[in-house]
Amino acid sequence: MAVSTATPEAPATGRPGPARTARKRPSGWLFLAPALLALVVLFVLPLAGLVVDSFTEPETGLGNYASLFTDGYTIRVLGRTLVIALIVSVIGALLAYPYAYAMTLAGPTMRALLVTIVLIPFWTSMLARNFAWLVLLQDGGVVQKILTPVGLGDVRLLGTPIAVGISMTQVLLPFLVLPMYSAMSQIDGRLVAAGQSLGAPRSRAFRRIYLPLSAPGVVAGMSLVFVLALGFYVTPALLGSTRSAMIAQVINVRARELLDFGGAGAMGMFLLVVTLVVLALSRRLAGQNVAVTAAGGQPRRTGGTADSSAPVRPWLKVHTTIVAIILVAPTLVVIPMSFSSSETFRFPPDTWSLRWYENLFTSPEWTAAILNTLQVGIYTAVIATVLGTMAAFGLARLRPRWRGPVNGFLLSPMIVPHILVALVVFSAFLQLGLNGTLIGIILAHTAMALPFVVIAVTARLQGMDGRLPAVAASLGASPLSAFRRVTLPLVLPGILSGAVLAFVTSLDEVVIALFLQAPGAITLPVQMFNSITVQIDPTISAASSLMVVLVSVPILLAQVVGARRGKKGTR
Structure with a gap:
C-alpha cells in the first residue's frame, strides 16, 4: 500500500x-x-x-537456498503458502469489490455504518478473531451445522487449509475493502452515465469505464493481502495442522526448536524477495492504471456516490449483508463465549457464568x-x-x-x-x-x-x-x-x-x-x-x-x- x-x-x-x-x-x-x-x-x-x-550456517555456500527448490517437503510448503495466499487474495477481492461499490452508492448514514463494520476487525484482537473461527469451524460447530442440510455436515474443516483460508480471508478483508473504496470514491459517477447515453448497456459501460478506473485500488488491495498472507503464522498454527503447514510455521520450528538459523534465514529471505517483487509489480500496474485515469481527465471526488442514478440491485444488498456478517462474526462469537460456564468451546453457550x-x-x-x-x-x-x-x-x-x-x-x-x-x-x-x-x-x-x-x-x-x-x-x-x-x-x-x-x-x-x-x-x-x-x-x-x-x-x-x-x- x-x-x-x-x-x-x-x-x-x-x-x-x-x-x-x-x-x-x-x-x-x-x-x-x-x-x-x-x-x-x-x-x-x-x-x-x-x-x-x-x-x-551450518556451512558456507548456497546449500540453504538450494534446499528451497530441491527438498520435497520444503517445495510443498512453499507451494502451499503461495497458493493459499493467492486464493485468499482472489476470494477476498471477489467479496470486497461489491461491498466497496455498495459503500459508494449508499447514503451518508448507511455508508457510515458500512465503514464502521469494515473497521470492527481492526478493533478486535487478531487472536480473538482466530479463536472465534476455531469455535465456529470445529467439529459440531456452527458452520458444520449450517452445511448439514446440504449434505456436507460430515466435512471436517478444522485442521485443513480450508479453515486456514476462511479465517485469513476474514482477517484480511478490510485491507481489500478500504483501498478499493478509496479508489472508487475518486471516480466521477457521471462517466458511466455518459457511456450509457452513448448507447452502451450499463454492464458494458461499467466494465469498460468504471472497472479500469477502480483497478488501482483492486491491485493495491490484492497485493497487500497477498504479501500479508505469505507471512501469516497465528492462523495456520491455530486452525491448520502439520500436514497443511505454511512457511511461517516451518520457520518457527527451524528457528525456535532446531536453532537452524541458516535454513530459517533462507526461507525468510525467500519471503522478503517475493514480497518486494509483488510490491514492485503492484506499484507498476497501479501506476499504469493511474496514468490511464489521468489521461482521461482527473477524476473528481464525488462524496462517495459512484453514480447517483445507479439502482442498488437486490443481489448487491444480499452480498453486502453477507460480507458484513462475515466481518462482525468473530466479535459476535467471542463476547457470548466469555460468559459460558462450559469447559469446552461450545457456541452458543448452554449455560451462563x-x-x-x-x-x-x-x-x-x-x-x-x-x-x-x-x-x-x-x-x-x-x-x-x-x-x-x-x-x-x-x-x-x-x-x-x-x-x-x-x-x-x-x-x-x-x-x-x-x-x-x-x-x-x-x-x-x-x-x-x-x-x-x-x-x-x-x-x-x-x-x-x-x-x-x-x-x-x-x-x-x-x-x-x-x-x-x-x-x-x-x-x-x-x-x-x-x-x-x-x-x-x-x-x-x-x-x-x-x-x-x-x-x-x-x-x-x-x-x-x-x-x-x-x-x-x-x-x-x-x-x-x-x-x-x-x-x-x-x-x-x-x-x-x-x-x-x-x-x-x-x-x-x-x-x-x-x-x-x-x-x-x-x-
Missing part, C-alpha cells in the same frame, strides 16, 4: 524575521537520528546478520500476562511516539530528494513479513541476552510500532500551514514558544493517534512475543495462544473479550478526542 509522505515546505514570506528563524532551524537529520539509529540497531543489523547466517472472568483476574498466570502486556504496551507507545514524532518533524525539514528514501526506510518494518521480523529479532536477541525479557519485547515492538507514529504525525504535518510558525516568529515568539503555542496544538491529534496505534500494535502483537517468550516475560496474546496450543483453557474466551476492550477503547477514545478537537478548530 503506497503511503504518501510528501510534506509541503513552508513558503517563504519575504520577511527578515521568519527568514532568520528558518535558517536557525535544527537540521532534519538531527531529528531523524534517534529513529534511524534505533531501526539500524534493532532491525537492519540483525537482518544483515541473518542474511550472513543463511549463507554460512462469570467463572472464566473470575479465573482471568485471579489466576497468577493470567494476571501476570495482563500486567506484562500493559507494561510492554505503555513503554512501547511512549518510546515509539517520541522517536516517531521527532522523525516526522525531521522528514518535513529534509530536502525532497532525501525525503522519499528516508521515509521508505522508516516504514520498512511494515513491508517485511512479520514472521521474518520475529526471526531477525529472535536471532539477534539470543546473542545479546535479551530473549525472554520484557525489555527485549519492548525494543522489538518499538521497531514495529515506529512506522505507525511516523505516518500519523506526517499526515497531520501535511495538513498544517507551514507559514504559521514563521508568522509567530515574526511577531517576536521564540522558536520554542512558537512550537509550543502554534505547532504542537495543531500536530497533537496526530501524535495522540500515533501513540494509540503504537499501543494497540504492541497490545495485539503475538508472533514476536512468542519468539521472545520465557517465564516472567509472557504477554496476554502469548498466554492466549498457549491456552489453545499447549493446554485447553476456556479462560481464553474471557481473555478474548478483554482484548477486544483493550484494543477498541483506545481507538474509540482517540477518535472522539480527535473529533472534538476538530470541531474546536473549525469554530
Whole structure:
C-alpha cells in the first residue's frame, strides 16, 4: 500500500524575521537520528546478520537456498503458502469489490455504518478473531451445522487449509475493502452515465469505464493481502495442522526448536524477495492504471456516490449483508463465549457464568500476562511516539530528494513479513541476552510500532500551514514558544493517534512475543495462544473479550478526542 509522505515546505514570506528563524532551524537529520539509529540497531543489523547466517550456517555456500527448490517437503510448503495466499487474495477481492461499490452508492448514514463494520476487525484482537473461527469451524460447530442440510455436515474443516483460508480471508478483508473504496470514491459517477447515453448497456459501460478506473485500488488491495498472507503464522498454527503447514510455521520450528538459523534465514529471505517483487509489480500496474485515469481527465471526488442514478440491485444488498456478517462474526462469537460456564468451546453457550472472568483476574498466570502486556504496551507507545514524532518533524525539514528514501526506510518494518521480523529479532536477541525479557519485547515492538507514529504525525504535518510558525516568529515568539503555542496544538491529534496505534500494535502483537517468550516475560496474546496450543483453557474466551476492550477503547477514545478537537478548530 503506497503511503504518501510528501510534506509541503513552508513558503517563504519575504520577511527578515521568519527568514532568520528558518535558517536557525535544527537540521532534519538531527531529528531523524534517534529513529534511524534505533531501526539500524534493532532491525537492519540483525537482518544483515541473518542474511550472513543463511549463507554460512551450518556451512558456507548456497546449500540453504538450494534446499528451497530441491527438498520435497520444503517445495510443498512453499507451494502451499503461495497458493493459499493467492486464493485468499482472489476470494477476498471477489467479496470486497461489491461491498466497496455498495459503500459508494449508499447514503451518508448507511455508508457510515458500512465503514464502521469494515473497521470492527481492526478493533478486535487478531487472536480473538482466530479463536472465534476455531469455535465456529470445529467439529459440531456452527458452520458444520449450517452445511448439514446440504449434505456436507460430515466435512471436517478444522485442521485443513480450508479453515486456514476462511479465517485469513476474514482477517484480511478490510485491507481489500478500504483501498478499493478509496479508489472508487475518486471516480466521477457521471462517466458511466455518459457511456450509457452513448448507447452502451450499463454492464458494458461499467466494465469498460468504471472497472479500469477502480483497478488501482483492486491491485493495491490484492497485493497487500497477498504479501500479508505469505507471512501469516497465528492462523495456520491455530486452525491448520502439520500436514497443511505454511512457511511461517516451518520457520518457527527451524528457528525456535532446531536453532537452524541458516535454513530459517533462507526461507525468510525467500519471503522478503517475493514480497518486494509483488510490491514492485503492484506499484507498476497501479501506476499504469493511474496514468490511464489521468489521461482521461482527473477524476473528481464525488462524496462517495459512484453514480447517483445507479439502482442498488437486490443481489448487491444480499452480498453486502453477507460480507458484513462475515466481518462482525468473530466479535459476535467471542463476547457470548466469555460468559459460558462450559469447559469446552461450545457456541452458543448452554449455560451462563462469570467463572472464566473470575479465573482471568485471579489466576497468577493470567494476571501476570495482563500486567506484562500493559507494561510492554505503555513503554512501547511512549518510546515509539517520541522517536516517531521527532522523525516526522525531521522528514518535513529534509530536502525532497532525501525525503522519499528516508521515509521508505522508516516504514520498512511494515513491508517485511512479520514472521521474518520475529526471526531477525529472535536471532539477534539470543546473542545479546535479551530473549525472554520484557525489555527485549519492548525494543522489538518499538521497531514495529515506529512506522505507525511516523505516518500519523506526517499526515497531520501535511495538513498544517507551514507559514504559521514563521508568522509567530515574526511577531517576536521564540522558536520554542512558537512550537509550543502554534505547532504542537495543531500536530497533537496526530501524535495522540500515533501513540494509540503504537499501543494497540504492541497490545495485539503475538508472533514476536512468542519468539521472545520465557517465564516472567509472557504477554496476554502469548498466554492466549498457549491456552489453545499447549493446554485447553476456556479462560481464553474471557481473555478474548478483554482484548477486544483493550484494543477498541483506545481507538474509540482517540477518535472522539480527535473529533472534538476538530470541531474546536473549525469554530
